[in-house]
Amino acid sequence: MTDEWGDGTRAVRVGGPGHAPGDPFLPGPVFAGTYHLPGEPAGPYQYGRYANPTWTGLETAIGALEGAADTVTFASGMAAVSAVLLGLTGPGDVLVLPSDGYPATRTVGAHLAERGVEVRTVPTAGDELERALPGARLVWLETPSNPGLDVCDIRRIAELAHARGALVAVDNTLATPLGQLPLALGADISAASGTKALTGHSDVLLGYVACASAELADRVRSWRSLTGAVPGPMEAWLAHRSLSTLQLRVDRQGANALAVAEALLGRPEVADVRHPALKGDPSYDVATRVMRRFGCVVGFTLADADTARRFLGALELVADATSFGGVHSMAERRARWAGNDVAEGFVRFSAGCEDTADLVADVLRALDAASPG
Numbered sequence: 001m002t003d004e005w006g007d008g009t010r011a012v013r014v015g016g017p018g019h020a021p022g023d024p025f026l027p028g029p030v031f032a033g034t035y036h037l038p039g040e041p042a043g044p045y046q047y048g049r050y051a052n053p054t055w056t057g058l059e060t061a062i063g064a065l066e067g068a069a070d071t072v073t074f075a076s077g078m079a080a081v082s083a084v085l086l087g088l089t090g091p092g093d094v095l096v097l098p099s100d101g102y103p104a105t106r107t108v109g110a111h112l113a114e115r116g117v118e119v120r121t122v123p124t125a126g127d128e129l130e131r132a133l134p135g136a137r138l139v140w141l142e143t144p145s146n147p148g149l150d151v152c153d154i155r156r157i158a159e160l161a162h163a164r165g166a167l168v169a170v171d172n173t174l175a176t177p178l179g180q181l182p183l184a185l186g187a188d189i190s191a192a193s194g195t196k197a198l199t200g201h202s203d204v205l206l207g208y209v210a211c212a213s214a215e216l217a218d219r220v221r222s223w224r225s226l227t228g229a230v231p232g233p234m235e236a237w238l239a240h241r242s243l244s245t246l247q248l249r250v251d252r253q254g255a256n257a258l259a260v261a262e263a264l265l266g267r268p269e270v271a272d273v274r275h276p277a278l279k280g281d282p283s284y285d286v287a288t289r290v291m292r293r294f295g296c297v298v299g300f301t302l303a304d305a306d307t308a309r310r311f312l313g314a315l316e317l318v319a320d321a322t323s324f325g326g327v328h329s330m331a332e333r334r335a336r337w338a339g340n341d342v343a344e345g346f347v348r349f350s351a352g353c354e355d356t357a358d359l360v361a362d363v364l365r366a367l368d369a370a371s372p373g
């Protein structure tokens, strides 16, 4: 792979095989629980829980996009999150977590707290994060945060954290490696749920941990081998296949998200429209420094839970579903889940790859339908 290649070229080419006559463009999944292994254990593929050629192809591809020394794929985003948090902290360590990020990450933190880890939860934006760094062993950032869409300056936090001897991991789920490169900004780990925009078709659960050093990746991989939180070969192959359209998808989704956000700004019944690429958004200044693409998620608040329900029910092109990053637009009233500190009428909207005009028209029509009178 050439460093000078653009994002689209890299997304199409990463991790593919050579060009020998008869080679497929992407070899099919290898279904193997075990491998022939005569004599003493040797070679990369010894047992199905330790390694698989289909994972290797995907790990090479994601690693190239993230600029990683080595990458480890997992059965889901939470398997990846857990491997980092559980695998790299122990009793007496201090772990810094976002108070406004994906709630299940904090739940893992709560389990660690019961086992002697000091867990400090702080908002993604603002000064509190810097004040929480002294004594930390691991700093976990989620930027942009889900669902609040706050961002932090990864480069600055990484510098400050490293000066205090802490490791920095970034949840890169929302941005994807085409939107943000945490390792280039100084983080030690870029981890993500590949279930979302990375694979983008709402048909796969996947996670990964991309590491700046082979030593860190070895520790994460050992944790995976031990716990068995491995991706299925079919999922890994589907994920790799999806990468070739990553740039097309995230560009269209980002453009759609911005168009929806701008259309919502013009509506008096909609409050707190958030998207990192919106000029004037609290995240805009930092986001334009650390991100190259701004993701597909828009947050906004309607009057109350009933108005949000009516809005979601009136949408024709947008599924009421709890995820983001897919080619199909989707939205949900986020307060229907416990653990999210959001208003009852808060809607998390994920822009898909539909035509921009169709999507904006659907959103505005549903707003009309949801408005009383």
Ligand SMILES: Cc1ncc(COP(=O)(O)O)c(C=O)c1O
Pocket: 076, 077, 078, 079, 081, 102, 142, 146, 171, 173, 174, 192, 193, 194, 195, 196, 205, 206, 207, 323
């Ligand atoms: C930011 C973030 N990290 C991690 C996860 C967990 O990913 P998964 O559902 O693939 O386990 C999610 C899921 O929504 C998420 O939004």
